[in-house]
Amino acid sequence: MSKRAILTYIIIPTLLISGLIIVLRNNPRxxxxxxxxxxxxxxxxxxxxxxxxxxxxxxxxxxxxxxxxxxxxxxxxxxxxxxxxxxxxxxxxxxxxxxxxxxxxxxxxxxxxxxxxxxxxxxxxxxxxxxxxxxRFATLKPDVCDFGNILPETTHQKTLKLAVNAPLNTTHIRLLPSNHPRLTWKMTPDPDTDNFFITIQLGPLKKRAAFSSLLTVAFPNGRTVALPVTAEVMAPVTAHPQTLSYGVAVAGTQPSLVFTLSAESPFEVLKVDTPTVLEVTVMSDTGKQYKKRLKVVWHVPDAPEPLREEIRILTTADPLPIRIPVYGFIQLRTAN
Structure with missing residues (x-):
């Protein structure tokens, strides 16, 4: 057999088969x-x-x-x-x-x-x-007591339901004292179920701001459930907008702005304190006892000082005056 035939029919096939065996051994499917x-x-x-x-x-x-x-x-x-x-x-x-x-x-x-x-x-x-x-071993529904918007010097109540799911001695459940003297609560059993009613009382509050506190229910198993209490103490009468801005006004002109006073009960405007450059009048009755529209006229002086004043309005609904900041800038007239 010639060398070429040996190479073609024996050596090369042998090398190919050996290589294939090596590949299969290293990568067995x-x-x-x-x-x-x-x-x-x-x-x-x-x-x-x-x-x-x-x-x-x-x-x-x-x-x-x-x-x-x-x-x-x-x-x-x-x-x-x-x-x-x-x-x-x-x-x-x-x-x-x-x-x-x-x-x-x-x-x-x-x-x-x-x-x-x-x-x-x-x-x-x-x-x-x-x-x-x-x-949960116990749940409060709702899990947040939100009184929403309330008026100062008023008292409000809400009732929640406490469900005790775990086998506990419910006679040992305690309501921990609140950290606010105007926030109190009590618990009474629901006669129709094994649940409890929790009645929360808030007020009267004087400070006009957001109110938040945390009440805690303590259980005999050493666990507690926290209840956030929130409210927003609003003024009896509010102004919309709360700030007036004339922008830039030309000296000698009389630009005007209109704002609205709103309340949840009928009220009257008793007194308006304004600086001399401002004139405030109550516009014609809107037909709504809970709203008043007022017009503010600025008698723009021939001086470069900007307007930074405050309007104070006293109403029958609130012993404290409503304060409305007023701003404006003056553009002096130029000689022809």
Whole structure:
């Protein structure tokens, strides 16, 4: 046999077959690992927080021919913890255990996505959706007591419902004293259910500003439930807009602006204090007893000083005057 025939029919095929064997040994198709979860969604349902941590398991199988290694597991939330094997042998299964602490679950139904990272080229990461709903040992409805806009020197009440879900001795439930002398509350049992009514009284308040405080219900298991209380103490009569601005006015002119006084009950304007350059008049009756329209005329002087004044209005609805800042700039006339 010639050298060329030996090279063509023996040596080259031998080299090709050897190379193919090496490639197959280093990259065996059948040996690829793959992680399969028996379920990709697990619902814990409703978890009473007084019963402690709850555990569920999900089965994972390595359907490949090589050992599959678990690199890490990310739960994607603070209330769940996942433990499992560091590796899974070929064609075997193992369990991942999910622990949930319902005490730190969000109030409503919540969902998180956990991710299992592996060394498998086919399944480098596998997602698992975790759903759970916490049942609190006690709840307040509503969970915020908002009195909204209230008038000074008035008293208001609101009633909330306290539901106790855990098996507690309800006779030992206490309402802690508030930190404000004008905020009081009391608890009475609901005769039709095992719940309680909490009646909150606010006022009278003098300061005209936003009010906020925190009430606390203490339970015999050492837990507490906090209740925010909010209100906005408004003046009986308010001005719209609250500030008047003429912008730039020419000296010697008499520009005017209009504003409205509004209240929740009928009122009358008793007195208006203004600087000499301003003239305020109550316009014709709007037909609404709760509103008054007023007109402010600026007698612009021939001087460069800007207008920075205040209008004070006294009404029958409020012992304190309404203060309205007024601003303006003067453009002097130029000689022809």
């Amino acid at each position: 059948e040996s690829a690992t793959e992680l399969i979860l028996a379920q990709q969604h697990i619902d814990f349902g409703i978890l009473p927080e007084w019963e402690g941590t709850v555990t569920r398991s999900v089965t994972a199988r390595n359907v490949g021919k090589n050992t599959l290694r678990i690199q890490s597991v990310h739960t994607g939330c603070s209330y769940a913890k996942i433990t499992g094997p560091e590796q899974i042998q070929p064609d075997e299964a193992a369990a991942f255990h999910i622990d949930i602490n319902p005490e730190i679950l969000p109030a409503d139904q919540t969902s998180a996505t956990a991710t299992i990272f592996t060394d498998s080229p086919k399944t480098p990461s596998v997602a698992l959706t975790i759903v759970a709903t916490a049942k």
